[in-house]
Amino acid sequence: xxxxxxxxxGGSAAGVxxxxxxxxxxxxxxxxxxxxxxxxxxxxxxxxxSLEGEWRYxxxxxxxAKRGDNARRTFWxxxxxxETGPLVEYDWSQSPVIDLPRDWNSHAPELQWYDGPVYxxxxxxxxxxxxxxRFLAFEGVNYHAxxxxxxxxxxxxxxxxxxxxxxVSDRLxxxxxxxxxxxxxxxxPEAVPSDYTDWQNYGGITRAVWLVDEAATRxxxxxxxxxxxxxxxxxxLVGPDAANAPVRVELGKLRLRGRTGADGKVRLSVRxxxxxWSPENPVLHSFYVESGGVxxxxxxxxxxxxxxGRELLFNGKPVFLRGISLHEEPIGPVGTxxxxxxxxxxxxxxxxxxxxxxVRLAHYPHSEIMLRVxxxxxxxxxxxxxxxxxxxxxxxxxxLGLARSMLRDMILRDRNRCSIGLWSVANETPxxxxxxxxxxxxxxxARTLDPTRLITAALNxxxxxxxxxxxxxxxxxxxxxxxxxxxxxxxxxxAWYSKRTPDQIDQVSFTTPYDKPLMFSEFGADALxxxxxxxxxxxxxxxxxxxxxxxxxxxxxxxxxxxxxxxVLKDFRSPRRWHGRFQQFWNRKGLISETGVRKAAFASLAxxxxxxxxx
Ligand code: GCB
Numbered sequence: 001x002x003x004x005x006x007x008x009x010g011g012s013a014a015g016v017x018x019x020x021x022x023x024x025x026x027x028x029x030x031x032x033x034x035x036x037x038x039x040x041x042x043x044x045x046x047x048x049x050s051l052e053g054e055w056r057y058x059x060x061x062x063x064x065a066k067r068g069d070n071a072r073r074t075f076w077x078x079x080x081x082x083e084t085g086p087l088v089e090y091d092w093s094q095s096p097v098i099d100l101p102r103d104w105n106s107h108a109p110e111l112q113w114y115d116g117p118v119y120x121x122x123x124x125x126x127x128x129x130x131x132x133x134r135f136l137a138f139e140g141v142n143y144h145a146x147x148x149x150x151x152x153x154x155x156x157x158x159x160x161x162x163x164x165x166x167x168v169s170d171r172l173x174x175x176x177x178x179x180x181x182x183x184x185x186x187x188x189p190e191a192v193p194s195d196y197t198d199w200q201n202y203g204g205i206t207r208a209v210w211l212v213d214e215a216a217t218r219x220x221x222x223x224x225x226x227x228x229x230x231x232x233x234x235x236x237l238v239g240p241d242a243a244n245a246p247v248r249v250e251l252g253k254l255r256l257r258g259r260t261g262a263d264g265k266v267r268l269s270v271r272x273x274x275x276x277w278s279p280e281n282p283v284l285h286s287f288y289v290e291s292g293g294v295x296x297x298x299x300x301x302x303x304x305x306x307x308x309g310r311e312l313l314f315n316g317k318p319v320f321l322r323g324i325s326l327h328e329e330p331i332g333p334v335g336t337x338x339x340x341x342x343x344x345x346x347x348x349x350x351x352x353x354x355x356x357x358x359v360r361l362a363h364y365p366h367s368e369i370m371l372r373v374x375x376x377x378x379x380x381x382x383x384x385x386x387x388x389x390x391x392x393x394x395x396x397x398x399x400l401g402l403a404r405s406m407l408r409d410m411i412l413r414d415r416n417r418c419s420i421g422l423w424s425v426a427n428e429t430p431x432x433x434x435x436x437x438x439x440x441x442x443x444x445x446a447r448t449l450d451p452t453r454l455i456t457a458a459l460n461x462x463x464x465x466x467x468x469x470x471x472x473x474x475x476x477x478x479x480x481x482x483x484x485x486x487x488x489x490x491x492x493x494x495a496w497y498s499k500r501t502p503d504q505i506d507q508v509s510f511t512t513p514y515d516k517p518l519m520f521s522e523f524g525a526d527a528l529x530x531x532x533x534x535x536x537x538x539x540x541x542x543x544x545x546x547x548x549x550x551x552x553x554x555x556x557x558x559x560x561x562x563x564x565x566x567x568v569l570k571d572f573r574s575p576r577r578w579h580g581r582f583q584q585f586w587n588r589k590g591l592i593s594e595t596g597v598r599k600a601a602f603a604s605l606a607x608x609x610x611x612x613x614x615x
Pocket of ligand 1: 198363427428491522567587589
């Protein structure tokens, strides 16, 4: 299959260059997915050196370097010939500098719309310690990464939002080492998501890079959760002494001990005597695990989430999810995917100011720091993989393999975060057999990896819901996938993408034959901050607030509605939002502008949530 993509260089029409890429690139990506680099879990708890800071970069818009081994352009080899030759057409020491991690789009104006391969390089110094294992760990590279260490290829990874790592123990040299990463932001038709989304495809090494130090036998994984009245802890060791090893765990005042089996794994369990985590009381306990002199620790909370008929139960009690959806994009005048802890705190702080007890982290696994801050602040989280819209190739084995690896790596990374309540397998996907088979595979995987969370998906909006046509007002959520989900969720844009006006939302109803809870995972309208009424005028704050008020009534009269996460907390970058006055490549459905100006609907939602919380 040929991948045909347009690569834009420069923001002006004069600077636009159209490039058609060879089939080769897609073939490489496909090979990579089968043999994807896997993550090293629990990075925050490991001993490591940061590789953030200055890297150099080379743009390769024609994908020249991968078109065949040609010494003139094999960037990963860092040839530095004398001036007499041979000829080499790059020189890393003269290439521009970028401060990583970050997307390249916000780094320089001429890169705002660049979609293609970029090579990054930096050096770092290492002291070799006999017996120590070393890993080069990436928290996220969008979209496809190829990595070389000291000119040797380590491997590849496809998927922009999940971590991966390489064991480099036998490849590091004492002294200076050089890492080169090719980050290619292009999405081929079998990618996840596909090449068509409603958000900016921020390219680059967008999340942290680490050199991790580990003992020969390491604590590879742990999974702490509440099952019935018991705290259950799985621990997995990897290395020469992993079998039959003593394991000691502390969680708050609880003490657990055991020995691993021949596979290096052990399951420990003790009756719970610790306080439960909740949005009202987000209590976290100190977790500590030790084996053979190697230890790790973090903060972990305990809670349960379940359904009972149309009810949603949190720690055994009915809960109403007062939520908001958000993208991983910090508040600030320039759209970026550079999420630092302070950015996560500011974004989630706005959700708290709304009175939320819930956030939908759309439409892909967010940076791990978001989950850790949500744990601390007491926000229940919906986490999602980017199986987005009908453009996904549901019949492709490659695409399914990719989606499964993303779901797996997201769940393994985040299942110890007590904030996670719901795993979502998709957003607005067509009701057809291939898609349903595809999503059922993901749901089965999610249940195996984490039986303690509920599974959901944002189902199709408006006219597609239950086959209802434009103009109809009674929508039945009958999607076959509903059989497999724990919680049904609907995206609906009444009075924005439908012909109705907000006051006509009172004609609309949503029902479902499934005896399951139902959520409104999206609704909303674009509004330019500080652009005011009359409320009948599209794009005004007043129209948006009016639409919210009418939706609250719909929600209150919908049987089995257990919550909402309107679209969206903050205006976000989207290349398909062209309106020159109101949008300028921002999706304006935010309750706050990109710089943090609160729109009128912010106060409407905050007042509604105060009522819902009985305040
Ligand atoms: C949706 C999508 C979301 C879009 C939103 C919109 O249904 O799930 O990704 O950004 O609509 O603004 O149209």
